[in-house]
Amino acid sequence: MKVFVPVKRVVDYNVKVRVKSDGTGVDLANVKMSMNPFDEIAIEEAVRLKEAGVATEVVAISCGTTASQETLRTALAIGADRAVLAETDVELQPLAVAKLIKALVDKEGPQLVILGKQAIDDDANQTGQMLAALLGWPQATFASKVVVANGKATVTREVDGGLETLELTLPAVVTTDLRLNEPRYATLPNIMKAKKKPLDIVKPADLGVDVAPRLTTLKVAEPAKRQAGIKVADVAQLLDKLKNEAKVI
Amino acid sequence: MSNYAAPVKDMLFVMNELAGLDKVCALPGCEDVTPDLVESILDEAGKFASGVLAPLNKTGDEVGARWHDRQVTMPPGFKEAYAQYAEAGWNGFDCNRHFGGQGLPRLLSAAVREMWKSSNMAFSLCPLLTNGAIEALELSGSDVQKQMYLPNMISGKWTGTMNLTEPQAGSDLAAVRTRAEPRGDGTYRIFGQKIFITYGEHDMAENIVHLVLARLPDAPEGVKGISLFVVPKFLVNADGSLGERNDAYCVSIEHKLGIHASPTCVMAFGDQGGAIGTLVGRANEGLKYMFVMMNAARYAVGVEGLALAERAYQKALAYARERVQGRAIEGSPAPVAIVHHPDVRRMLMTMRSQTEAMRALAYAVAAAHDAAGRHPDPDERQRNQAFVDLMIPVVKGWLTETGNEIAYLGVQVHGGMGFIEETGAAQHMRDARITTIYEGTTGIQANDLIGRKLAREGGATLKAVIVMMRQTQAALAGESQWSRIAEALGAGIDALEKAATYIVAQYGADVRTVAVGAVPFLKLMGIVAGGWMMARSALAAGRHMASGSTDSFYPAKMASAEFFATNILPQAAGLARVVVGGGASALAIPEADL
Numbered sequence: 001m002k003v004f005v006p007v008k009r010v011v012d013y014n015v016k017v018r019v020k021s022d023g024t025g026v027d028l029a030n031v032k033m034s035m036n037p038f039d040e041i042a043i044e045e046a047v048r049l050k051e052a053g054v055a056t057e058v059v060a061i062s063c064g065t066t067a068s069q070e071t072l073r074t075a076l077a078i079g080a081d082r083a084v085l086a087e088t089d090v091e092l093q094p095l096a097v098a099k100l101i102k103a104l105v106d107k108e109g110p111q112l113v114i115l116g117k118q119a120i121d122d123d124a125n126q127t128g129q130m131l132a133a134l135l136g137w138p139q140a141t142f143a144s145k146v147v148v149a150n151g152k153a154t155v156t157r158e159v160d161g162g163l164e165t166l167e168l169t170l171p172a173v174v175t176t177d178l179r180l181n182e183p184r185y186a187t188l189p190n191i192m193k194a195k196k197k198p199l200d201i202v203k204p205a206d207l208g209v210d211v212a213p214r215l216t217t218l219k220v221a222e223p224a225k226r227q228a229g230i231k232v233a234d235v236a237q238l239l240d241k242l243k244n245e246a247k248v249i
Numbered sequence: 250m251s252n253y254a255a256p257v258k259d260m261l262f263v264m265n266e267l268a269g270l271d272k273v274c275a276l277p278g279c280e281d282v283t284p285d286l287v288e289s290i291l292d293e294a295g296k297f298a299s300g301v302l303a304p305l306n307k308t309g310d311e312v313g314a315r316w317h318d319r320q321v322t323m324p325p326g327f328k329e330a331y332a333q334y335a336e337a338g339w340n341g342f343d344c345n346r347h348f349g350g351q352g353l354p355r356l357l358s359a360a361v362r363e364m365w366k367s368s369n370m371a372f373s374l375c376p377l378l379t380n381g382a383i384e385a386l387e388l389s390g391s392d393v394q395k396q397m398y399l400p401n402m403i404s405g406k407w408t409g410t411m412n413l414t415e416p417q418a419g420s421d422l423a424a425v426r427t428r429a430e431p432r433g434d435g436t437y438r439i440f441g442q443k444i445f446i447t448y449g450e451h452d453m454a455e456n457i458v459h460l461v462l463a464r465l466p467d468a469p470e471g472v473k474g475i476s477l478f479v480v481p482k483f484l485v486n487a488d489g490s491l492g493e494r495n496d497a498y499c500v501s502i503e504h505k506l507g508i509h510a511s512p513t514c515v516m517a518f519g520d521q522g523g524a525i526g527t528l529v530g531r532a533n534e535g536l537k538y539m540f541v542m543m544n545a546a547r548y549a550v551g552v553e554g555l556a557l558a559e560r561a562y563q564k565a566l567a568y569a570r571e572r573v574q575g576r577a578i579e580g581s582p583a584p585v586a587i588v589h590h591p592d593v594r595r596m597l598m599t600m601r602s603q604t605e606a607m608r609a610l611a612y613a614v615a616a617a618h619d620a621a622g623r624h625p626d627p628d629e630r631q632r633n634q635a636f637v638d639l640m641i642p643v644v645k646g647w648l649t650e651t652g653n654e655i656a657y658l659g660v661q662v663h664g665g666m667g668f669i670e671e672t673g674a675a676q677h678m679r680d681a682r683i684t685t686i687y688e689g690t691t692g693i694q695a696n697d698l699i700g701r702k703l704a705r706e707g708g709a710t711l712k713a714v715i716v717m718m719r720q721t722q723a724a725l726a727g728e729s730q731w732s733r734i735a736e737a738l739g740a741g742i743d744a745l746e747k748a749a750t751y752i753v754a755q756y757g758a759d760v761r762t763v764a765v766g767a768v769p770f771l772k773l774m775g776i777v778a779g780g781w782m783m784a785r786s787a788l789a790a791g792r793h794m795a796s797g798s799t800d801s802f803y804p805a806k807m808a809s810a811e812f813f814a815t816n817i818l819p820q821a822a823g824l825a826r827v828v829v830g831g832g833a834s835a836l837a838i839p840e841a842d843l
Contacts, residue, residue, distance in 0.1 A: 014254065030800040032258075034292075073289055185300065186293045188338035188351055195286050 001054065001148075001170075002110040003046045005080065006061045006101050007039040009071040010121040023219045026121070035071045038116025040078070041176040044183040045146060046114050047079035054148045057081050059110065063092055063100045069199060076194035077186035083199040088211055090204075096211040098130035103207035105135060110171065112153065117142050117175040128175035138168040142177040253303040253368045253560060255295030258802060259605060260360045260612075261288065266789035267609050267782060268616040273356050276623040287357060294361045297337065298368035301330050306369045309510030310676045314451065316502040321450040321512045327372065331453040335405025339365075340376055344383055348399040354623075359552060359615035363608070366556030370680050371510035375408055375448045377549050381542045382409025382460050386479065389530035389538040397485050398458050408454045411546075412443040412461040412480075412516060413539065420693060422536060423471040427463040427518065429478055429526070438523025439463055439480055439497075442515065445687075449514030450482075450499030457482040459497055461518065461526060462535050469533065477535035480518065480526035496524040507679035543688065544641050548614065550688045551644035554652025554681065555607040561659030561677040562600040568663050568674075569593050587662075595816075596662050600655045602813040605806075606779030607648045609786060614640045635710045639702045640778070646694035646768070647775025649684035656681040695767035698774070704756035708749050711774075718742050718781045724788055730807070731787060737814035738784045741777040744825035748773055751829045762832035769831065773824035780818040783810040 011017055011026070012034040018027045035043075049055040060075035060083040062068040072083035086100040105113065118125035132139030140155035144163070147154040153168045158177050168174075186194075204211045232238045242249045264270040264287065274282045305326045312324040323331075334340065343358040344350025365373035383402050386394055401407040418424035427441025439461055443449075450457065459480045468474030484492040496519055503513040518524040530538055569588035577585050587593045614637055621633035656678040660667035667674045685691045703711060719742060725735035748770055755763050787810035790803040 030802065070285065070289070073285070074292075077289065077293065185297045185333070185337055187336065188290070188293075188342065191289055191293050192281070192286070192351060194289070195281075195283070 001112065002057045002059065002108065003049060003055045004059050004061055004101070004105060004108070004110040004113040005039070005042050005046045005075065006063070006097070006113065006115040006127070007043065007071055007075050008036040008097075008116070008119045008121075009033050009062065009064055009068045010036045010119050013037060013120060019220050019222050023221060025217065025220050033067070033070075035074050036116050036119045036121075038118060038120070038176055038178070039075075040116075040183045041178070041180050042114040042116055043075050043078050043080060044181050045176060046112075047184075048181065049112075049146075049148060050079070050081075055112070059084060059108070061086070061101060061104060063088070063097045065089055066201075069201075072199055073194050074186070076197045076199070077191045078184065079190065080197075082197055085199065085201045086204055086207065086209075087201050088204050090211050091213055092211060093213050093215055094124050094126035095130055095214060096204075096209070097127050098134055099209045100204060100207060100211065101127075101131050102134045103209050104202075105131075107207075112148065112170060113137075113173045114146075115173075115175055117177055128173050132173040135171070135173070137172050139173040139175070140166045140168055141175040143174050144177050144179045146174055146180065253299050253563065255291065255298055255364045255367070256559060256608075257288075257291045257295055259608065260291055260363075262786075262789070262802070262806070263605075263609050263612045264356060264360070264616075267785050268356055268612040270356065270616075273354050273616050273619050276354070276619060277625060278352060278623055279354050279619070282354060282357065290353075290357065291360060294339070294364050297334075297339070298364040301333055302365060302372055303368035305330055305372065305510075307673060307676065309369065309371045310507075310680075311509075313509035314502060314512035316450075316499065316512070319450075319498045319500065321452065321499060321502060321514070323451050323453055323512075324510050327510060328453050330372065331375065331405070334376070335454075338404075340379065340405035341403040344380070344403045345387060345399070348387075348395065349403045354619045355615045356612060356619055359612055362549065363552050363556045363559070363611075366553050367560045369510075370553060370557060371508040373553075374508065374511045375451070375453065376405070377546070378411060378447050379405070379407075379409040380549075381411055381546050382458055384545055385411075385460055385477070385538055385542045386529065388541055389477070390479070391527075391529075394479060394527060394529065397489070398479065398481075401456070402458060406454060407456040407458055407481075408448060408451070409458045410446055410449050410460065411539070411542065412446055412449070412459050412518075414445045415442060416444055420690070422462065422475065422539075425462050425464065425475050427461065429463040429465050429476060429528075430523070431465070432525075435527070437463075437465075437478060437526050437528065438519060439478055439526045440519035440523060442517055444515050445503070446499075446514040446516045447511055449512065449516045450502075451512055455483075456485070456491060459516070459526075460529065462539065465532055472536050474533055475535040476532050477529040477538050478526035479529050480524050484525060496521045506682050507676070508683060544638075546688045547641050547645040547694070548611075548618075550684055551641075551646075551648040552611055553684045554648035554650070555604065555611055556652075557677050557681040557684070558600065558604040558607065558652045558655035561656045561674065561681075562597070562604055564674055564677070565600060565659040565662035566597060568666070568672075569597060572664075574664075593662060596658045598809070598812045599816065600658050602783065602809045603651050603655060603779065603817060605786065605809055606783050606813055606817075607651060609782035610640070610775075610778050611644055611648060613782065614644055632713075636714065639698075639710045639714065642694035642698040642702060643771060643775050643778060645688065646685075646691045646698070646771045647779070649681070650691055650772065651775070652684060653678070653681045691768055691771065695771040696764060698771050699752050699756065699763065699767045703749060704753055708753045711745075711749055714778075715742060715746060718777070721781055721784050721788070725784055728791075730791065731784075734784050734787055734811055734814040737818040738777075738780050741780050741818045741821040744821040745773060745777045748825040748828040759832075761836060765832035765835040766828035769824045769827040773821055773828065776817060776821050776824070780813055780821075783813040786810050 012032040020027045046058045058080045060080040062072050063086040142157045143155045144158050145156035151170050155166050157164045309324045315322045341350035343353050346352040429437040461478045461480050462475050486492045498517050499514040500517045501515045572587045573584050617633040617636045624630045660674045663674045666672045722738050725731040790806040793803045
């Protein structure tokens with residue numbers, strides 16, 4: 001069984017992001033970039049499926065600029081067998097990414113696509129769902145446990161009320177939550193080998209996908225600064241403020 | 250708790266702009282090392298250092314290694330971390346591919362080891378000693394010994410130690426008394442006591458391979474009668490499986506000022522009939538083999554100074570940004586973070602600029618070491634080796650002395666909180682303290698520098714280095730942005746030249762007076778070499794800015810170089826005066842009247 005793992009190159013989680021002075025977006029110049037942490041969990045899960053003998057091949061996919069090759073090399077170092085980059089300089093939105101992945105799925109026929117539930121840059125939480133819809137496949141989002149056997153995936157999901165377990169018939173799309181696994185550290189021999197694993201580059205046009213943005217960003221702004229707190233004299237005053245000022249009760 | 254983040258960007262800058270990574274990559278055997286590979290190795294090593302090793306640093310300090318019943322229990326988490334470290338293949342980083350290593354260049358391993366040391370110095374000593382033992386066996390061991398020990402040591406399954414010191418034989422190894430008696434079958438029984446044996450016993454690996462200096466029955470007195478033996482904790486059967494427990498036991502461990510998690514062992518060999526060992530290389534040549542290793546170990550300890558400086562700086566900077574205390578000296582409506590105060594800025598820049606200078610010098614020496622070992626042209630090999638030999642005592646001495654100064658400043662930036670152990674700044678200061686002592690004190694390094702490395706060859710190698718320094722000075726000239734750096738570097742080189750000329754001229758005639766100035770000269774040389782590296786950094790940063798880079802890294806590098814030039818380099822002139830004129834007074838009072 002072939003498994004696809006789409007991975008996104010994002011601003012590293014340690015970086016304190018800054019909004020560009022003209023408000024058109026986040027300043028990405030000279031900022032450290034890494035693999036989206038949710039996607040790292042997805043790669044780990046796929047590699048574990050391969051180690052367990054369930055998957056036969058793990059293919060890492062990325063969509064974006066040529067720099068995304070670095071992110072794919074990280075996926076290869078964790079244990080993906082090969083990688084494909086759908087390369088474009090166009091700003092990609094979730095629908096375009098889902099279409100690109102769908103085109104690659106149609107070409108290669110994986111039985112399972114595992115990806116992060118969202119990317120930590122835009123927090124859109126859409127690509128997996130859109131992909132499942134485009135493919136007409138079942139989906140299980142926010143997975144905290146995945147068991148694949150006999151053509152089915154049994155997925156435990158984290159939902160508001162607790163845990164929900166779904167059984168999907170493959171092929172299917174699964175998106176990962178934080179507690180699914182703890183990604184391994186890449187080993188030195190695997191980092192060295194990653195360089196020699198195949199990494200193919202395709203263009204959106206070759207896949208017949210129009211990636212032009214459908215949404216327009218009007219303005220990006222920093223969140224409002226937190227106001228200083230105040231001390232209340234007693235519980236009565238606290239309740240009064242919660243009711244009349246904060247209007248939360 | 251402080252987090253450690255590997256300074257990958259500065260590491261890459263130093264490698265690319267100062268240490269000649271491209272040239273190292275072009276050396277035979279390094280063809281697979283490409284810039285993108287270097288970056289991913291540093292990124293992944295950085296993740297491991299921050300995620301696995303750094304969180305154990307404080308536990309290691311607080312709990313420490315524990316001795317009971319001739320066994321050592323490591324602090325919680327160390328055994329698991331070591332297993333992860335070995336599993337991930339980091340141990341064989343620059344080891345021979347033939348025995349399972351990755352054969353990567355020393356320039357790269359210098360950076361990766363800096364990360365291990367920054368994140369958890371006590372942990373890093375175990376692989377450091379193993380690597381020293383690997384190197385000794387590889388250079389001098391027999392094929393049987395190599396096959397028996399190297400693959401498992403390189404994979405990290407077994408660790409290694411170096412057993413040199415005895416109670417009466419510290420800096421002077423001629424006094425070694427441990428005996429080796431031939432058993433008649435090619436093996437030996439070893440009897441004696443060794444002290445200060447780092448990781449002589451622990452619970453992280455299934456076997457420990459001790460390299461032991463001892464005397465054969467007919468050995469001549471002094472240094473010419475010392476042989477090297479390999480003595481495993483568990484004897485190794487012909488099929489590679491582990492056999493009997495050898496008669497080599499840890500009888501106690503030391504209670505130390507720092508590096509608490511690193512067990513410093515008293516080792517007893519042969520208390521129950523003799524520890525069985527085999528001879529490494531030829532009889533009576535043990536010290537020669539040890540010296541090869543000692544250079545590597547001295548370099549590595551120098552990097553410890555750098556690594557602790559980096560960690561102390563990161564911690565101090567984070568605290569200075571967050572601690573709000575006092576109004577600005579020029580006036581402010583409200584209290585400000587202490588990073589705003591000029592004196593705190595002075596301390597932080599003293600830490601930062603010297604850390605950067607130390608890294609630049611250390612990596613440049615590592616790159617020269619690669620060229621000395623791998624360059625196809627014998628002249629190039631020889632030229633690079635001479636540079637390495639000259640600089641090893643400077644890397645060891647100056648980096649560790651400065652590392653201590655920086656760890657001290659790290660405590661100072663924290664104010665009263667720095668004196669509280671819970672804060673963690675004090676640990677770096679305590680851990681740093683050993684670095685100027687072990688593998689040869691600063692005094693020993695300085696004597697090596699002025700004697701063997703300078704006077705013996707009439708200062709030839711240093712003169713060649715000074716020519717390169719002058720070239721950098723010339724490259725800075727004429728551009729106003731670099732004028733202060735050029736001026737300070739020029740004065741520093743003048744001071745270095747003056748002091749070196751004095752040492753070469755007077756060494757034979759009045760060695761005692763000259764030797765008083767040995768450590769000041771070592772510091773002088775470190776400061777000028779560091780200033781040279783920072784000047785080269787400024788040139789490189791200027792090139793990037795001129796070609797339109799908007800990365801704030803480059804102006805910051807320029808500022809750091811200028812701080813070094815205007816705040817650190819001026820010490821050079823004073824130190825030169827000390828070297829030339831300070832010796833006699835130190836010796837003036839008769840010993841009895843001291």
